[in-house]
Amino acid sequence: MKPEQLLFAKTHEWVHVAPDASGAKIATVGISAFALEALTDLVYIELPKVGREVKAGEPFGEIESVKAVSDLYSPVDGAVVAVHDALANELESLAADPYENGWIVKIKLSDETALADLLDYPAYQKQCAEEEH
C-alpha cells in the first residue's frame, strides 16, 4: 500500500480500513515510516492476543529501540482479529516495508467514530514536519 491510501494517528500509527468477506470493517494497523526512522534499531515488540478489545488512543502493544520502550496506540475501537506474530523475529521488516509486511494487527471495528480523528497523508506529513522543527 502507498501512504497516500492510508489514514494516520497523531501517535504515528497508520490505518487501512477494508471490508472482510462478511462485510465487517477491518482496520489494518502499523507504524509510519516517519516514526520508524526515529525509533531506529528495534529490538523487541510486544503484541496483543487475538480477541483483545482495544479502544482508540489506548495502548495495545510496546516496542523497544535504543533502550527506549514506547507504547503503540490503537487508532480505532474494536477487537483484534489477527496479529503479525512473525514480526517479533523479523523486526527489520517493519522499517524495510512499513506499509505492507510491516502490518502489526488487524482490528474488527466496533465503532467507526474514531476514524474521523485520523489524519490523511498530507495532514500527517504536515504534523511530521512540525515535529521536526
Place this chain on the structure above:
Amino acid sequence: MDSWRLLECPPARGDWNMAVDAALLERAAATGQVSLRFYAWEEPTLSLGYFQAIGGRRSHPPSNACPIVRRPTGGGAIVHDRELTYSLVMPRASKYARDASALYRLVSGSLVDALGDWGVKALLCENPPRLPAADEPFLCFQRRSGWDVLVGGAKIAGSAQRRRQGAVLGHGSVLLSRSAAAPELAGLVEVSGVAIPSAALGAAWQERLAKACRISWRLGLLDETEIELARRLVDEVYGSERWTRRR
C-alpha cells in the same frame, strides 16, 4: 527563564523507586511538568529491563541475593548499589524529548561536562557494536550503546527511557564505585582514581543541565497526587510478582 522541579529523594525500595518514576511520567503527561529526581536504594537491588527475562539473573550469581524489580524502561539489568541514580521526566513537546537520542544526548553530555569539574575525562560512546538482542550481556554496564558515558573505556553511566503519549521518562545510573553485588564492574573511583561524593556530582550535573536548557531549578516535593499514584503502582505493578515475573 523557565523553572523546573528538582526532587531529592531518600533511599527507598526498588518497587517504590520505579513506581515514583512511573507516577512522575504519568503526571507529566497530564500537567506538562518537568522534574529531575535524584534518588537512592535502601539496599543493593537488581533492576531488570522491561523486556528482559527474569531467568537471566541466574547468569549473575553475585547479585542473586539482591531484591529484584522490573523497570518500565528498556536495556539491560542494573545492580543499584554504589551509584547516583536519576530520573528526568519531560512533556513530549519539549525539544529535548522529541526523540530518544535528544534526551540521551542532553543527559549524558551534561554529565560528561560535570565530571570535568573533577578532572575526569569522560567520553560519549560512539559507534557501539550492534549485537543481536539475544547476544547482549545480562548487565547494562557490560553493554555498549550510543550516548553511554565512558571513562578509560569503562562504562560508568547508562540510561534508558519510557516514551508514552504526552511525556517521556529517562532514568539511569552513574557507577560511583564497585559493588560487591557486581564485582566485575569498575566504578568512577576505580577507573579515574577520583572519589566523587554522590551529592556533589548531582549538584554539578544539575547545574550543567540548567545551563544547557537555560532553566533554573526549583527544589520541590512529590505532591499528594503523585504519592497516591506511586502507592497504587507499587500495589498493582512494581511490587507485584506478576509484573516482576512477566517474562
